[in-house]
Amino acid sequence: xxxxKINRIVVLGVFFVSLVVYVMTLPVTxxxxxxxxxxxxxxxxxxxxxxxxxxxxxxxxxxAMVPFLPDIAARMHAISAVAxxxxxxxxxxxxxxxxxxxxxxxxxxxxxxxxYGSSVVGAFALALSPSYWxxxxxAEVYALSMLFVSFVLWLAFRWWERADEPHNEKYMLLIAYLxxxxxxxxxxxxxxxxxxxxxxxxRRYEVNRRNTIRLALISxxxxxxxxxxxxxxxxxxxxxxxxxxxxxxxxxxxxxxxxVAGYGAYRTSKTRQxxxxxxxxxxxxxxxxxxxxxxVLMRSxxxxxxxxxxxxxxxxxxxSYLGREQYGEAPLLKGPxxxxxxxxxxxxxxxxxxxxxxxxxxxxxNYTSDTDFFLRYQMYHMFIRYLLQNFVGAEGDxxxxxxxxxxxxxxxxxxxxxxxxxxxRRDVKNSLVIIVLFVxxxxxxxxxxxxxEPQPRERDYFYVGAFYAFCIWIAIGVVAIxxxxxxxxxxxxxYKVAAFTALSICTAVxxxxxxxxxxxxxxxxxxxxxxxxxxxxxQSCKPNSILFxxxxxxxxxLWYLQDVEGVRRxxxxxxxxxxxxxxxxxxLKNQTPHEAQKVPISLTNQQIERIQPVRWTQRxxxxxxxxxxxxxxxxxxxGVINKGKITWTMTGRxxxxxxxxxxxxxxxxxxxxxxNKWERPIYFATTVSPDAKIGLDNYLWMQGLAWELKPIKVPxxxxxxxxxxxxxxxxxxxxxxxxxxxxxxxxxxxxxxxVYYDENARRTMMMNYRATFxxxxxxxxxxxxxxxxxxxxxxxxxxxMPINIxxxxxxxxxxxxxxxxxxxxxxARFEIYANxxxxxxLDLLYSGNFDPTGSFSPYGYLLDIYDTRKDYVKALDIxxxxxxxxxxDPTVKSRxxxxxxxxxxxxxxxxxTSQ
Numbered sequence: 051x052x053x054x055k056i057n058r059i060v061v062l063g064v065f066f067v068s069l070v071v072y073v074m075t076l077p078v079t080x081x082x083x084x085x086x087x088x089x090x091x092x093x094x095x096x097x098x099x100x101x102x103x104x105x106x107x108x109x110x111x112x113x114a115m116v117p118f119l120p121d122i123a124a125r126m127h128a129i130s131a132v133a134x135x136x137x138x139x140x141x142x143x144x145x146x147x148x149x150x151x152x153x154x155x156x157x158x159x160x161x162x163x164x165x166y167g168s169s170v171v172g173a174f175a176l177a178l179s180p181s182y183w184x185x186x187x188x189a190e191v192y193a194l195s196m197l198f199v200s201f202v203l204w205l206a207f208r209w210w211e212r213a214d215e216p217h218n219e220k221y222m223l224l225i226a227y228l229x230x231x232x233x234x235x236x237x238x239x240x241x242x243x244x245x246x247x248x249x250x251x252x253r254r255y256e257v258n259r260r261n262t263i264r265l266a267l268i269s270x271x272x273x274x275x276x277x278x279x280x281x282x283x284x285x286x287x288x289x290x291x292x293x294x295x296x297x298x299x300x301x302x303x304x305x306x307x308x309x310v311a312g313y314g315a316y317r318t319s320k321t322r323q324x325x326x327x328x329x330x331x332x333x334x335x336x337x338x339x340x341x342x343x344x345x346v347l348m349r350s351x352x353x354x355x356x357x358x359x360x361x362x363x364x365x366x367x368x369x370s371y372l373g374r375e376q377y378g379e380a381p382l383l384k385g386p387x388x389x390x391x392x393x394x395x396x397x398x399x400x401x402x403x404x405x406x407x408x409x410x411x412x413x414x415x416n417y418t419s420d421t422d423f424f425l426r427y428q429m430y431h432m433f434i435r436y437l438l439q440n441f442v443g444a445e446g447d448x449x450x451x452x453x454x455x456x457x458x459x460x461x462x463x464x465x466x467x468x469x470x471x472x473x474x475r476r477d478v479k480n481s482l483v484i485i486v487l488f489v490x491x492x493x494x495x496x497x498x499x500x501x502x503e504p505q506p507r508e509r510d511y512f513y514v515g516a517f518y519a520f521c522i523w524i525a526i527g528v529v530a531i532x533x534x535x536x537x538x539x540x541x542x543x544x545y546k547v548a549a550f551t552a553l554s555i556c557t558a559v560x561x562x563x564x565x566x567x568x569x570x571x572x573x574x575x576x577x578x579x580x581x582x583x584x585x586x587x588x589q590s591c592k593p594n595s596i597l598f599x600x601x602x603x604x605x606x607x608l609w610y611l612q613d614v615e616g617v618r619r620x621x622x623x624x625x626x627x628x629x630x631x632x633x634x635x636x637x638l639k640n641q642t643p644h645e646a647q648k649v650p651i652s653l654t655n656q657q658i659e660r661i662q663p664v665r666w667t668q669r670x671x672x673x674x675x676x677x678x679x680x681x682x683x684x685x686x687x688x689g690v691i692n693k694g695k696i697t698w699t700m701t702g703r704x705x706x707x708x709x710x711x712x713x714x715x716x717x718x719x720x721x722x723x724x725x726n727k728w729e730r731p732i733y734f735a736t737t738v739s740p741d742a743k744i745g746l747d748n749y750l751w752m753q754g755l756a757w758e759l760k761p762i763k764v765p766x767x768x769x770x771x772x773x774x775x776x777x778x779x780x781x782x783x784x785x786x787x788x789x790x791x792x793x794x795x796x797x798x799x800x801x802x803x804x805v806y807y808d809e810n811a812r813r814t815m816m817m818n819y820r821a822t823f824x825x826x827x828x829x830x831x832x833x834x835x836x837x838x839x840x841x842x843x844x845x846x847x848x849x850x851m852p853i854n855i856x857x858x859x860x861x862x863x864x865x866x867x868x869x870x871x872x873x874x875x876x877x878a879r880f881e882i883y884a885n886x887x888x889x890x891x892l893d894l895l896y897s898g899n900f901d902p903t904g905s906f907s908p909y910g911y912l913l914d915i916y917d918t919r920k921d922y923v924k925a926l927d928i929x930x931x932x933x934x935x936x937x938x939d940p941t942v943k944s945r946x947x948x949x950x951x952x953x954x955x956x957x958x959x960x961x962x963t964s965q
Contacts, residue, residue: 053155053162057146060166065139068177071565072131072186077574079581080123082810083507085188086580086606087357089123090613092189096357097350100374101281103191104345105234110189122614123189130193134186137193138177140200141518145169145525147207148484152476153529160546164532167553172525174561175462179440179517181510183572192511195236199515202228202239203487206246213253219328222250226332230339233281238515240277241495244269245487252479275333280340282372289365308337346371356613356643361633376631380404380500388414402428405502408704412503427503433496436510440517441466441524447571448809449508457567461559466520469527484519491515506601507810528556576805578798580607583755583815585787586795587735588618590754590779593791594647595621595731596722597756603810604737612644616789619644624722626742630714632658650725651718666702666712671720671745675761679728685762696761698745719744723759732759736818752825754779754795755818768832771825780822781846795822800851813859816851820863823847827870841874848879853886861890865911872918884915895931902935913945922949 080086084099091098092110110126119125146169156162176182185192202225209221225246232239251257251265284307286292287300311330318327349355350363362371370376379385387401388394395406402420403413417423431450438453441462445452473481492513501509532549539545584607591597599605605625611617628634635658638649653661672695680691700720702710712720719742726732733756734743743750743757748764750757752771764770775793782794797819799805807816823843830839844867858864868883891908894900900908909932916925926949933942 056162057166060170061139061142064142064170064173065135068138068174069131069135071177072134072183073128075183075569075573075575076124076127076131076187077577078124079121079578080584080607080610081188081574081577082580082603082607084602084606085123085127085190086584086608086610087602088191089126089189090606090609091357092126093122093614094356095345095349096355096613097346097359097362098357099359100371100376101237102343102346102362102371103235104342105231106191106194106236108342108345109194123610126189127187130186130188130190133193133197134177134182137182137197137200137518138173140197140204141176141521142169142173144200144204144207145172145522147204147211148473148477148480148522149526149529151480152473153533160549164529164549164553167557168528168532169525171528171553171556171560172521172523174557175441175524175564176518176521178561178564178568179521180444180568180572181436181440181514181517183568185511185514187572187574190511191236192238192514195232195238196514196518198228198232198235198239199242199491199518202232202242202246206249210249210253219324222328223331223335227335227339229276230280230336231342233277233340234342237277237281238491240273241490241515242487243273243276244490245483247272248483248486252483257479276336278373280333280337282369284337285343285365285372286369289369291366291369308334343368343372354641354643357609358637359628359634360631361637380498382498382500387420390418400424402500403502404500407502409504410502416503423503428496428501429493431503432501432505432509433492433513433516436508436513437492437517437520438463439510441520443567450504458559458563462524462564465527465531465556465560466523467527468530469523469525472530472533473523473526484522488516488519491519524560528553531556571806571808573804573806576799576802578796579800579807579811579815581611582796582798584608584611585617586779587755588612588621589788589792589794590756590775591618591621591733592731592758593620595733596624596649596726597621597733597735598624598626598719598738598742599735600737600739600742601625601627603814604735617787618789618791620646622646622649624649624718626715626719626738629718632661635661635714635718647730649722650727650729652721652725661714661717663714664712664717666700666710668699668701668710670697671700672697673724673727673761675728679761682728683760683762687762690762696749696763698748700745703741715742716744728761733757734759736821737814752776752822754793754822766832768825768828771829773826773829773834776822776826776829780826781843797850801849801855803855807856809859812856816856817859817863819851820847820858820867823850824867824870827874831870831873837874840870841876844870844874844876844879853882858886861887862906864890869914880918884918887911888915895928902932920952922952925949926953 080089087098088103088106088110090096092107093114095107095111098107110129113129114122114125116125119128146165149165149168150156153165156165177186182196185196205221205225205228209218209225212218212221229239229243247265247269251261255261255265283292284304287303290296290298290300292300292303311333315327315330315334318324318330346362347365347368350358350361350367352358360367360371360376362368381401381404384399385397385401385404386395387398388403389396389398398420400420402424403417405413413423413427417426435453439451441458442453442455442460443457445454470481470485473484492515495512495516499509499512531552535548535552536545539548580603584604587597587604588608588611597608599608605623608623612619612621612623622638624638625634629638635651635653636655639651639653639658640648640655642648651658674695676694677691680686685691700716702712702716705711723732723744723746733753734746734750736752736755736757740747746759749759749762750770751760751764753775758772778793779795785792785794785796787796800807800816800819823846826843827840830836830843853864858867864883865887868880868887871877871880871883891912894908895912900906902909909928912928913925916922916928926946929942929946929949933939933946936942
């Protein structure tokens with residue numbers, strides 16, 4: 051069998067094994083974060099968040115039309131699976147070429163076994179690494195973007211091999227076109243330019259200081275010509291504006307540039323100025339590839355498009371959209387940054403701590419300088435930590451978890467570092483190409499992003515290009531080990547046995563072990579939580595409601611359900627993050643997506659265009675309530691009706707010690723509530739933070755996963771529910787999903803031990819689910835005095851989401867549930883929860899990391915547990931520990947005496963108290 055045939059068989063094997071892994075772990079429907087947004091935007095050819103991804107949207111729309119899977123989101127996920135499998139395959143091919151550069155083309159079967167086997171190990175190390183695997187199984191832009199990176203890098207090495215053949219420039223021209231196309235997916239592929247230009251330099255030119263400086267300058271110029279040149283400046287000049295300058299003459303510059311490039315390409319083809327000819331053609335091809343953004347401009351002008359983020363319906367707005375102006379600027383070399391000595395902001399070189407937002411207080415408090423912040427947070431926490439988690443192992447699945455080698459023992463990292471060293475020893479030029487790829491897609495990108503602490507989610511997916519480069523080094527590291535064995539073992543038979551054994555061990559400890567370690571957390575083949583949670587949230591609302599949501603995860607999957615699946619399109623979703631922007635407010639006010647009603651807003655379009663946060667002093671607000679509104683809500687209390695209004699205090703947000711303010715979202719929530727005048731139901735998702743409810747908490751009644759605004763105060767925490775709707779939603783069984791209003795929640799696979807739920811799901815969604823069951827139980831106990839109903843509600847909760855399958859993140863919530871089980875007389879479940887609370891409280895006692903006088907002091911919870919169990923020995927032990935901290939506390943002393951008497955069998959009366 052020829053070398054080419056063997057290689058092709060291995061290539062197919064790498065592709066299909068990777069694809070099978072990804073298909074087996076592919077989500078069955080929509081998942082959280084940006085996936086819902088991308089799926090919805092693709093299905094209706096909409097405009098997602100800046101800077102957009104028109105090529106991805108077009109590809110996803112075409113693929114979604116083919117019914118090879120029942121779920122539309124799953125079809126779009128499959129794009130990433132195929133793209134990622136192809137990306138792994140091209141890494142294998144690149145590794146073969148790189149290894150062949152310093153070892154020579156494999157001549158014997160065993161030589162091929164070494165080269166191909168090592169490359170397979172490197173390829174599967176990428177395929178099964180956590181960050182790459184995450185991207186491979188969801189409808190996001192990063193998988194396709196990495197395919198472009200992998201493909202153009204392979205084309206560059208292909209060109210290297212054929213650089214002396216006629217028409218070799220076709221590879222470079224194809225690379226240029228692909229880079230232009232890739233901008234319509236993500237800007238990641240642009241970063242591969244530096245490595246590609248370095249390959250050209252090493253192949254065509256003498257390596258010396260002068261030429262190296264030229265390479266650096268040319269690389270920077272080429273990059274900036276594309277970004278921001280082609281990507282941002284060409285559209286801006288077409289609109290007659292450039293860097294603040296406005297002139298009609300500017301509109302002539304882009305066509306003039308294209309004409310010059312076209313003429314240059316024609317002229318140089320005649321004069322045989324080959325490099326200039328390729329440069330002109332490449333520029334034109336990049337621009338042609340970039341024209342996918344015409345789709346954004348076209349679709350943004352469609353009336354009532356449900357998703358039209360930033361409304362880039364003209365060149366000026368498109369330029370702002372492409373420049374991500376919505377997110378503000380992140381100065382790199384000079385700008386305002388926090389100064390510890392001044393305790394304020396000043397102009398600095400190397401500004402790292404730029405954010406003035408309250409949420410970024412850790413950026414200002416936890417670091418001594420910008421350099422300290424850069425090294426400890428940005429370099430280590432936001433890059434090196436991710437590298438270690440991928441190739442050593444993660445400490446856990448919670449956000450900001452560290453790294454741990456307990457599963458892989460750091461072997462992938464070690465072999466990768468060996469590969470880096472060996473590559474630089476054997477082939478300096480090509481090693482520099484991969485080093486540049488790693489640095490540009492890792493530390494350099496991290497420097498450019500200038501991320502602040504904390505981040506809303508982990509950002510490891512940004513650095514997959516760097517992990518790609520590292521996996522090439524893993525392949526070379528395996529070769530290094532096998533070459534070392536060859537050097538030490540002179541007898542060919544012994545070497546072959548040792549090499550086969552070593553390669554088998556490397557395969558076992560890297561790709562196979564990575565698959566074993568990462569499979570459970572990456573298998574989303576039975577994951578319905580995003581679909582079900584979004585469905586349940588929508589079905590918590592009455593017809594034609596206005597629903598205020600908080601962020602990505604309680605908004606994007608809802609958009610998917612409405613736009614793609616047609617569920618509850620009557621509801622207008624008002625995202626409280628986006629409502630800080632004027633374009634979104636205008637869309638809520640003026641548009642009717644899916645024929646849903648407009649959101650009532652009193653501000654004129656001109657006022658909305660100029661809206662800004664305002665200074666605020668605490669004041670009382672009131673909203674009139676007509677009698678027919680009271681009747682509609684079933685309110686018969688004459689005292690409430692005669693009042694004829696609701697009143698609440700709007701405090702605003704703290705800006706400084708003496709200054710309060712309203713964000714735009716606060717202004718708009720107030721305006722919508724006042725303008726609506728009770729005509730349509732208004733809801734706040736349970737994920738909305740208290741400060742975003744503008745003080746309306748006393749009038750919000752729980753109806754599932756949302757709070758409805760009603761014209762009557764909540765009499766108590768326990769009574770603040772609509773019992774009929776709550777029970778219909780929470781206690782429902784065997785629910786068949788409906789596109790129209792139908793009470794009844796879905797809880798698919800929350801009781802399945804084979805389904806993994808990440809920290810976000812456990813911390814937020816599951817907590818909200820459990821809160822609904824607890825509210826039903828509280829209402830039954832405190833208002834209806836019906837312990838049996840409360841017991842059934844809590845039993846249903848445990849049936850739906852057993853704590854051994856879906857653990858509770860917060861021990862205090864576990865303690866609250868424990869107490870409910872005790873009150874309803876469910877001893878068995880009380881013990882299950884009590885054991886968890888006991889362990890958590892004892893851990894706190896031993897750590898000393900708690901407030902002994904606070905509401906959540908572990909002492910009170912432990913005494914409750916031991917009182918219930920009548921375990922007076924343990925209760926005494928806890929109290930004696932407490933007496934060390936509170937030697938003069940009379941309550942502690944009396945409790946000690948009480949338990950001592952209990953142990954003697956003479957109880958003077960129960961003095962038990964609980965927290």
